[in-house]
Amino acid sequence: MARTTTSRFSTWLNRSSLRQRYLGAALAVSATILAASLYTDYHIRQAQERSTRNIEHRNQVQLVTRSLRNDVWGTEYALQAFILTPTAWYRETVQLRIRSALTTTEKLQGLEWPQQQGLGRTLDEIDHALLELSSAANRLMDIRSDVEQLFPAARLMDETLAPARTEFLTAVQLALQELETAVPDAARREIRDEFEAAQLSWLQMVGAFRLYVVRQAGIYSDTEKGLNDAAHDISLHHGQVLKTLERLHQLRSQPQFSLQATESLEQMTRNASVWYRAFERFRSLRQTGHWRADFPLIKDEIQPLFASIWDNLDHIDARVEEAAVRDVTHWSALTHNLRNGIMLLVALVLITFAVGYIFFQRTVLSPLSTLTRAMNQVAHGQYQERLPAPRNRETRNLLDAFQHMQHMIEQRQNELRHQTLHDGLTGLPNRLLLNDRMQQALLISARDGNPFCLLMMDLDRFKEINDTLGHHVGDEVLREISRRLHDLLRRSDTVARLGGDEFAVLLPETGIPEAQAIAGKIAQCLDRAISINDQQLLVDTSIGIAAYPDHGSDIDTLVKRADVAMYVAKNNGLTHSVYSSEHDPHSVSRLAMISELRHSFQHDELELHYQPKVAISSGELVGVEALLRWPRWNDVSTDYIITTAEQTGLIRPLTQWVIRRALEQHLAWQRLNINLPIAINLSTWNLEHADIDANIGELLDELGVPPEYLELEITENAMLKNPERAQEILQRLSQRGIRLSIDDYGTGFSSLAYLKQMPVREIKIDRSFVSDMLEDENDAVIVRSTIDLAHNLGLKVVAEGVETADIWDMLQILDCDIAQGHYIARPMSAARFTDWLRERAQKRADTHQDSA
Known part of the structure; x- marks a missing residue:
């Protein structure tokens, strides 16, 4: 019977497909994994429900305690504000916050979780402390509302010290006024000097008293030492006042000492005595502790009550945190058990895969290896190699496909031969x-x-x-x-x-x-x-x-x-x-120039000249344009040099050289406090290479130049050659913060609406239109229309080729933004530009001074 069963199983294996065999094994493994997953899910759900209940209770308690903390903090803040500014609104706020805190405490006492955690006594203490705080706060606010009760020394300052100070200064002013009207002589000048000395000493004494009052309020640190120093200064200045008054009494015998001076001297002597006795009384009030009546209440009652409430709230938060830790501990234990279960499941899966691999090796890999060797022999024309007999449906299908492939290869080779040519x-x-x-x-x-x-x-x-x-x-x-x-x-x-x-x-x-x-x-x-x-x-x-x-x-x-x-x-x-x-372009003379061009920028024999750009409305210098110059080939135009560089592959290193030198010059000017954006022209080649933005970004990062100080000018025709690629590269440059401008606008065939899609900030009208706009009405119409349309699209306009003052005036009438041309300055070396900038600043300063 067992032999018959084994024979039937072997027959089924041979006749069945690989898909059926592996489907059975996959179902067995999947059933095992599903059972383990359901068991795990049950325990996780149980723990999750228990943890969710605990979290809800803790969140409820934390929400109420947070509200209670806000009420207590609001009470403390409003009480402090009332002490500084005793208004009815702050008093109502203090009472309202305390009532809200009591209500919140009652709500917290009604929750189930705090009672389960043994926090009932803590909540009772908070409630009792809030009631005591309400009573103490009302007493404090009553004291603070009564200035005489709060600050006994205030009446002494208002009724004695202030009037004595005013009368003393008034007497001095009357005496000085009379002395000013009299005929000056040596005796009167001596009397006047003594009165002025008395006035100065008196003001110094009053200033020292004000500092004494400020230090008494606790504004400065080291209050006690500061008070003693201020009192000492008051005594010194008072002594100086008395000495001056004594000298004035000695001068009374002189005939120049008028009646008004005599009356002023008596008033000054009397007020000096009254003021100093009042100060002594003022000082004794501070030393006996009767300076302010609210300090003992705050220190002995209110602050301990607040501290008690905060301590109890911290105790509640600590118990909430302990409960959260217990939940985490429970989850850790569950995780440990799950990890053990997963390890057992992984071991079972690995064993299943090992058995499956052995089966796969015997039923699939071994027959396929034999079939592969036979196919290689057939591929080399050795058709005598016998193909293995199929042991399953997939192997039989593979042999049929191979024979069909052999037929199709020859047909495909003929087609490929034709397609290749x-x-x-x-x-x-x-x-x-x-x-x-x-x-x-x-x-x-x-x-x-x-x-x-x-x-x-x-x-x-x-x-x-x-x-x-x-x-x-x-x-x-x-x-x-x-x-x-x-x-x-x-x-x-x-x-x-x-x-x-x-x-x-x-x-x-x-x-x-x-x-x-x-x-x-x-x-x-x-x-x-x-x-x-x-x-x-x-x-x-x-x-x-x-x-x-x-x-x-x-x-x-x-x-x-x-x-x-x-x-x-x-x-x-x-x-x-x-x-x-x-x-x-590859003639002998051109090759010689290409060789010298490569040598020139490798050995810094090229130069950059700079032409300024000026705002037409204000005359302010807003930037410069860097222009390439080659001293060795002065008769060769810059456009020809650029074209040659593009055709010979030198444009990439040449572009990097120009940008690096321009950025280095910006840094040099920056050290001279000259911060101007530098404009550089990009050629058509630059817009056809996607890494130009990365190269420029690396140079900016290397030299530490902010991108807003670099402006790139692109000709209209360069953008129209491949608009999609140009827009993609310009978008990346703009995202780096680099300013973009359209150069030689008007020479191509694009519209401003099309250019609006490009991330540019300004357009430069070609010099061919600007230079002839006064003689050619068509050019003037083009310039005016371009300016109006550009402004409507939010773009600034730069006019190139401004050669005369008349062109400048016309551009100003047309509301053009920026001008560039020989009327302002010709392109010049960096050193000459620095001198020109200094001379221009001096001329503008002289002009401004003359107009003023």
Whole structure:
């Protein structure tokens, strides 16, 4: 019976699929995990419910005690405020807070949890302390409301000290006024000096008394020593007053001592005596402890009551914290038990996986390994290797798939061979096949001595069609052009699509005159309108011609020189152009200049000159523009240097050199207290490389220059070349805090509404419009319209090419923001700019002084 059962199980294993076998094992493991999860969930729920109840009780107690703390704190704060400013509102607030605290205490006594925790006695103590606090607070506020009861010395200050001080000073002023009206002589001057000395000593004594009162109020630290020092100063000044009065009594015998001076002297003597006796009484009140009547009540009753309430509240919070710790301890014990259970479950799963792996090794891996070796043999053409017999459904399906794959490989190889050598969109030969046929043409021409020509061509306005009508229309245009070229040329010629809208034509055994004629036919052929979806589309072409062996003897040279000729044709509006070394950017003189350019910025032989930008409304200097200068090649324009750097790959290090030198110059000016933003021009190349923002950010961080002091100017045409990429890079630069500006605005074909999508702050009107605006009404209209539209879009406007005062005045009338040009200053070196700035500041100061 057992043998029969085993045999049936083996038969089921062989016939069943791997999916069925593993489904059974997965169900067993899942059932075990589910049972363990349900058991664990039950215990967690029990602990969670118990912990939730405890948390709710604690939160309820904490909420009430927090309210009670707020009431007690509010009572203490309002009572302190009443002591400083005894108003009815603060009195009502104190009483209201105490009543609220008593109500909150009753609510806390009615909760179940505090009674369970043995906190009933603590709550009774809080309630009793609040009742006593209410009584003591009322007594304190009654005392504070009565000034005479609170401060016995106040009446002495108001009724004796203040009048005596006033009468003394009045007597002095009367005597001095009379002496001022009399004819001055030596005796009267002596009498007047003594009266003034008495007045000074009296004021010093009164000042010392005020300091005494301030120290008595406890405003300064070390009160007792300060009081003794102030009393000592009062005594010294009083003695000085008495000595001065004694000298005045001695001068009474002189005839110049008038009647008013005699009466003033008697009043001064009498008030000095009255004032000092009152001060002695004032001082004795402080020393006997009757200075303020509210201090003993605060110290002996109110402060201990507050301390008792706070201690009891802290005791309640401590008991709440202990209960929370007990809950955490319970959870820790539960976690320990769960961890043990999880470890047992993990051990069970590991054992299950070990058994499953052994089973997987015998039923899957071993047969698949045998099958893999057999497939490798078949792949190498050794078909004699016998494939293993299938032991399950999956292995049998795999063998069928392998046989089907072997058939499909050969078919796919043929397709890949064609795709590798042809363009997928047009079916024309691609660059790889073109190079192969050019290599054959080179060998044949070298053998037979016959020339051949290579035509490089691309389509004008194709990008506009693509962007406006969509890529599917652009693809149809490319297919139509491919058909026209294929039908036009000879079967021996090769038409290839190199990518995008760029094509190449190989003309074997063809000289330059014949190639020019064929190029003309191509241009005429493509000049006909292309009809797609009832739309008539026009596409122009620019063709460059390079001939073997006149223009090169290898593939790379011919391709490069055909490219050069094509760009010459495009830049000059021609349908085709033959290569000429005069237009080659890789000529000998140009290579020499490139070599010297690399050497110059590596050895700091380039210079930056700076041209100021001035706010038209205020005349204030708002920034400078950094302009590249190359002393060794003065006759070469900056635009030509930039173009050469872009074509030779030097633009990246050159851009970094310019930005670094400009930022270093900003730091140098900053040390001279000159803080001006520096504007730098970015070329088209910079907007085509996504890491320009990271490079600039690294330079700013390295040199420690805030980004708002760097302004980048981008030409309108540079942004229009690839608007999406330009907007992405400019957004990242703007997010770094770098200011952005549109340079040479008006020379491109964009609108201000389009530029509003760019994160720029200002636009610079091209100098070609500004410099002729006084003579050319059209230029004036363009400038005025640009300023108005830019302001409506929230952009500032900079006018370049301000050469005269008349242009400045006109820009001021048109409400232009900033001006730049030779009228303000020509570009200058950093040292000369510093001198110019100093001279300008001096001129503005002199002008302001003259106008004042």
